[in-house]
Amino acid sequence: xxHTYLYPRAALxxxxxxxxxxxxxxxxxxxxxGLEPFKGHWALPGGFVRLDETLDExxxxxxxEETGLEKVFLEQLYTFSTVDRDPxxxxxxxxxxxxxxxxxxxxxxxxxxxxxxxxxxxxIPALAFDxxxxxxxxxxxxxxxLTYQPIGFELLPAKFTLSQLQRLYEAVLGTALDKRxxxxxxxxxxxxxxxxxxxxxxxxxxxQLFRFNPVRYExxxxxxxxxxx
Amino acid sequence: xxHTYLYPRAALxxxxxxxxxxxxxxxxxxxxxGLEPFKGHWALPGGFVRLDETLDExxxxxxxEETGLEKVFLEQLYTFSTVDRDPxxxxxxxxxxxxxxxxxxxxxxxxxxxxxxxxxxxxIPALAFDxxxxxxxxxxxxxxxLTYQPIGFELLPAKFTLSQLQRLYEAVLGTALDKRxxxxxxxxxxxxxxxxxxxxxxxxxxxQLFRFNPVRYExxxxxxxxxxx
DNA sequence: CCAAAAGTGTTCAGGCTACACCCATGT
DNA sequence: ACATGGGTGTAGCCTGAACACTTTTGG
Numbered sequence: 113x114x115h116t117y118l119y120p121r122a123a124l125x126x127x128x129x130x131x132x133x134x135x136x137x138x139x140x141x142x143x144x145x146g147l148e149p150f151k152g153h154w155a156l157p158g159g160f161v162r163l164d165e166t167l168d169e170x171x172x173x174x175x176x177e178e179t180g181l182e183k184v185f186l187e188q189l190y191t192f193s194t195v196d197r198d199p200x201x202x203x204x205x206x207x208x209x210x211x212x213x214x215x216x217x218x219x220x221x222x223x224x225x226x227x228x229x230x231x232x233x234x235x236i237p238a239l240a241f242d243x244x245x246x247x248x249x250x251x252x253x254x255x256x257x258l259t260y261q262p263i264g265f266e267l268l269p270a271k272f273t274l275s276q277l278q279r280l281y282e283a284v285l286g287t288a289l290d291k292r293x294x295x296x297x298x299x300x301x302x303x304x305x306x307x308x309x310x311x312x313x314x315x316x317x318x319x320q321l322f323r324f325n326p327v328r329y330e331x332x333x334x335x336x337x338x339x340x341x
Numbered sequence: 342x343x344h345t346y347l348y349p350r351a352a353l354x355x356x357x358x359x360x361x362x363x364x365x366x367x368x369x370x371x372x373x374x375g376l377e378p379f380k381g382h383w384a385l386p387g388g389f390v391r392l393d394e395t396l397d398e399x400x401x402x403x404x405x406e407e408t409g410l411e412k413v414f415l416e417q418l419y420t421f422s423t424v425d426r427d428p429x430x431x432x433x434x435x436x437x438x439x440x441x442x443x444x445x446x447x448x449x450x451x452x453x454x455x456x457x458x459x460x461x462x463x464x465i466p467a468l469a470f471d472x473x474x475x476x477x478x479x480x481x482x483x484x485x486x487l488t489y490q491p492i493g494f495e496l497l498p499a500k501f502t503l504s505q506l507q508r509l510y511e512a513v514l515g516t517a518l519d520k521r522x523x524x525x526x527x528x529x530x531x532x533x534x535x536x537x538x539x540x541x542x543x544x545x546x547x548x549q550l551f552r553f554n555p556v557r558y559e560x561x562x563x564x565x566x567x568x569x570x
Numbered sequence: 571c572c573a574a575a576a577g578t579g580t581t582c583a584g585g586c587t588a589c590a591c592c593c594a595t596g597t
Numbered sequence: 598a599c600a601t602g603g604g605t606g607t608a609g610c611c612t613g614a615a616c617a618c619t620t621t622t623g624g
Contacts, residue, residue, distance in 0.1 A: 117345075124433065292604090
């Protein structure tokens with residue numbers, strides 16, 4: 113009760129749209145709220161920004177605290193400021209989106225955050241506050257970005273097959289892609305390194321595993337660069 | 342002196358990077374600060390956000406108050422939060438960028454805001470706070486956006502020639518473009534309406550004037566759409 | 571008549587699209 | 598042996614890049 117200002121101030125929060133990919137469909141990580149307002153509703157992970165941290169730091173911290181996630185791809189999305197977006201008082205929220213390797217984090221998230229759950233993006237429940245707006249802006253951004261920057265890999269395990277990569281693109285973009293053309297194009301970037309390893313699962317020919325070339329990956333990611341449709 | 346909170350809160354501002362085009366080069370509108378900190382330095386127009394307005398509203402309001410500009414294209418850019426970006430106290434700033442028709446506003450801005458001045462982007466003075474960072478992020482965004490969305494027209498007068506449009510693209514992107522290819526491509530979008538009017542200036546053949554097709558323009562602007570290189 | 575910018579078509583190469591069959595494996 | 602996804606090449610089309618000269622005007 114001891115912080116007094118000349119003019120009224122809005123409270124400031126960060127909220128994170130955490131995407132994952134389950135080899136079939138895109139998913140988002142949501143938290144069930146234990147407190148009012150919107151108690152019992154699902155919401156994006158997030159919380160108040162402290163005075164001694166940047167927004168990026170706040171987003172990483174909240175992600176860690178609420179979901180156990182660390183070292184994920186995280187990028188600022190947009191700042192939401194509708195006057196009555198929080199029923200209690202004026203709260204402005206800086207939204208982030210994160211891309212995670214779902215398989216790596218599935219178990220951890222399940223233990224650190226008992227109330228966290230991955231939802232298919234086609235089956236998202238009613239969300240607290242204006243989180244539905246935030247989510248849709250994040251999805252839009254992900255779609256846009258995926259087509260001109262090679263960020264899709266952040267959603268896949270370190271070793272992956274071309275079919276997995278293609279399924280990811282198809283899931284995110286919502287369109288079917290031609291297998292041969294997709295492979296030709298992706299390989300042409302000289303971004304994937306074939307491993308001496310194959311993925312065998314199910315009654316069919318095993319699939320070649322790849323990882324990306326980290327140096328080339330960074331270079332391309334920086335300089336914004338055309339990818340695919 | 343009577344706004345008291347349980348936890349300390351950051352102050353919140355908006356800052357606007359206002360672009361204009363003088364037929365030759367891209368320019369930015371800056372304000373000379375009359376108060377400390379950074380008194381006498383140039384800075385982006387902006388100011389504190391009120392509790393009863395959204396960020397967009399705050400940006401429009403500050404733009405009006407400080408520069409006299411109204412009804413310009415305005416879009417949220419990024420939120421800046423380095424802990425010591427303001428020497429007085431913790432201030433978080435939501436940056437916007439605006440595109441204006443310089444010719445229309447030149448005089449108005451000059452009267453409403455005696456301290457406002459248009460600078461060539463190649464000759465920007467030292468800026469207050471982290472405004473240089475904000476500016477460079479805005480320029481990067483403008484460059485990126487111009488190549489895949491038809492927003493360049495916001496910087497031109499309502500009636501313009503193809504050469505003016507081309508010079509704009511060349512100035513923003515920093516590259517020379519082939520005249521014939523440029524015209525072919527731009528016209529192919531069926532976005533420009535030729536007028537029964539020509540621009541005559543100087544000892545040479547007069548140039549055909551165009552305006553854009555507003556319906557088609559809006560449609561294309563919305564659905565994000567490939568433009569040019 | 572000279573200087574200055576406006577305006578205009580064609581050719582070529584490379585990239586994108588469409589498309590169908592064989593391969594390796596587990597059951 | 599069969600069902601399942603993995604893997605591969607080519608031909609036509611279209612788009613983007615390169616390129617030079619004529620036209621219209623004002624001075």
